Amino acid sequence: MKVLEVPTTLDYRSLDRLLEVVTGAHDERVLLDARRLRWVDPVGMIGLLSAGRFLVGETGHIPVLRPPESPEVSGYLSRMGFFDRAKDGFELVSPPPRRSAGASDVLLELSTISENHDVHDVVERVQERAGHILSRTLRYPPSAVVQFSVILSEVCQNILEHAEAPGWVAAQSYNWTKRLGRHVLILAVGDTGRGFRSSLGGEHSGRFGGRWSDSTALEAAFLHGLTRFPDQGRGQGIQQMRRQVRRWNGVISVRSGTARIADVPDWEDLPPLEEDLPAFPGAQITILLPERSQESE
Amino acid sequence: MTAPDDRREAEPQLDAFSVDVRDLLERSVANLYSHLVTRPTGRAVRLAIEAQLRELSPPALSLVDLSSVAILDYSCADEVVAKLLLSGIGAAGAAEAGSQVGVGRGSGGPVPGPGAVFFIFQGLRVHHREPILEVLNRHELAAVVRSAGAQEPFQLLGVRNSLEDEAWSLVESRGRIPGSQVSEIFSDRDQRNTVDGLVRRGLLFRHPVEGDLHALSNLARRFE
The missing domain is CATH 3.30.565.10 (Histidine kinase-like ATPase, C-terminal domain)
Structure with missing residues (x-):
């Protein structure tokens, strides 16, 4: 399995870095390692989902996603509904944090x-x-x-x-x-x-x-x-x-x-x-x- | 209400067709939708209006009420305003060929073809104006509109020149100009051509027998 590291910042200014990383993948199954992700905005989240779909097409395998270690970042992704959407395009290494039931x-x-x-x-x-x-x-x-x-x-x-x-x-x-x-x-x-x-x-x-x-x-x-x-x-x-x-x-x-x-x-x-x-x-x-x-x- | 005998010929026989777009949106697209957004939604509403118009005897006048539409996007404005108007362009020919104007109320009559329908878009809110104006400009159209509120005046919105503005405003201010006075009031050729153009664009109605010019608002007021 090929491991590709997700940049530490994933926003509208750094999206191309992620796309550059994933466009290098071809046949081998990919693990997208987002453990060191520290900042992500809606552009970055959609970029990650797009990267997952792209990798399925390129490699023929569902990519694996390792979620961020930071509980703040993972929690934020969860509140934004990222993991609900990611379930369709990624295999998640670990279960995502649960979305809080309170007001968002x-x-x-x-x-x-x-x-x-x-x-x-x-x-x-x-x-x-x-x-x-x-x-x-x-x-x-x-x-x-x-x-x-x-x-x-x-x-x-x-x-x-x-x-x-x-x-x-x-x-x-x-x-x-x-x-x-x-x-x-x-x-x-x-x-x-x-x-x-x-x-x-x-x-x-x-x-x-x-x-x-x-x-x-x-x-x-x-x-x-x-x-x-x-x-x-x-x-x-x-x-x-x-x-x-x-x-x-x-x-x-x-x-x-x-x-x-x-x-x-x-x-x-x-x-x-x-x-x-x-x-x-x-x-x-x-x-x-x-x-x-x-x-x- | 019956018109006096001597005026009966001059009064187009009208049958009003008032469309509440929100109501049509709920019935024809989905009762969960409350906003006029997306092209398929606009298309569905337009087709529903056109289906109702098919039940009328042409020519017809349709009062399209947007007052209960909160959000109108450009795609819907294109479908529900511009494309609807395009279906009625050339209204003069059809109107002048017939003896009556049916103002759509949604029942009875043959299918009105293109050029058989006049439209008034009423109940416009401030935020409706920009998408509507934009699609009118894009298609080089003009429309008779009225803002939300009982006392709001009818207006001409969209592409027109100063002569058209003047002529339309004059007819609008009078409501109706008898055929016998038209050539006197619009005395020069340019003015008469301008009026002809407004009639052709469906922005004024000319009685096919008497030649009276009617503001669309004058036709619509009978059904208020």
Whole structure:
């Protein structure tokens, strides 16, 4: 069995390190060793689940997951519903900690999106907690919960309409005291489906000729609203998400294949376009929404 | 209510069809859903509205009520507003060919084809406007809308030019302009072309016999 070590930090900035680790596996069964994991956010959790599904496809074996030693990290993963989802894609070395029955501070637990009603479920479920976090923690106006729900709906629909494979969504808010001095809400969506290049290829690759790639496909969808559907009404989802995230001074990034494209405000230093990343199937969408600053109120 | 004999010809015979989208959402998609989100949901609601419209004699007026919809995403707005409007584009031809306007109430009559239906989207909340405006712009459409609240005015939302705005507002303010006065009020050619365009886009109704111009709000008020 091949042992692959999960990085100690697994978040939206370090996801590629995990993907780089797992894309090296081929035939042999893999043990993903997460014992030293110290920090994980929704992007990292969905990355781990995606890695598990990827490894099944690559190696033909269900990978083994060794959970984090840190009780805080394991407990957090448990509260986020990670182990419930991981049961389907991993063999767990040890039984996961039980989820506490009390009230949870989680905004949106890891949820599988495979059908239309899954989108309805997450939109319904998130209402009360999103309203609380958006208004009290992020200090957004009361109407923000509707706009956030629309974003959530559109980002989940991206899985259904383009991935042709199930995906996951999760959201949580964090206090980025050191990095930003403010709270930030992280919304992550990921799948291991077709990816943008394949989804759009049939309709648009001809016009790009030899330039058609993961990055040109992302630019086509992200910047120009192109979609594989000939219907003029399609392709609005990402454009509207971008617009709303920009209004909230947030980050939105889409990683697919070997590329990542992003709208980045001045408080974040992600590059607007990255290429030659480790090739990974599907798409990973990350949205960061910062607490409103005093000046903007 | 019966119109006086001398006005009977000028009054389109209407049959009102008011759709509470939330009600339709619960009945046609799932009674657990309370939000108008996802394209399949929007499509199901649109198809349910179209099925009700099929029971009417064309031309028809449909009052689509969004007041009890909390969340409307872009995909649903595209289905329930833009695609529904596209099914009614060219309303003038069908309306002017017939002698009556059926305002959909969901019973009786042949199938109205494309171009046979006029729409008013009412009960709009603040957060409905952006997705609706976006899909209207994307399809280069305009719609007659009314915000939630009994006293809210009817408005034109979406793609239109200043001449269309002026002409529509004039008819809207009067409710009805008798056919005999239309060429006097819209005296130049551009204005008359503009009115023709508004009728073709289903934003005004022209009585097929009398030539009277009706604001859609004027037709809808009879059923309030």
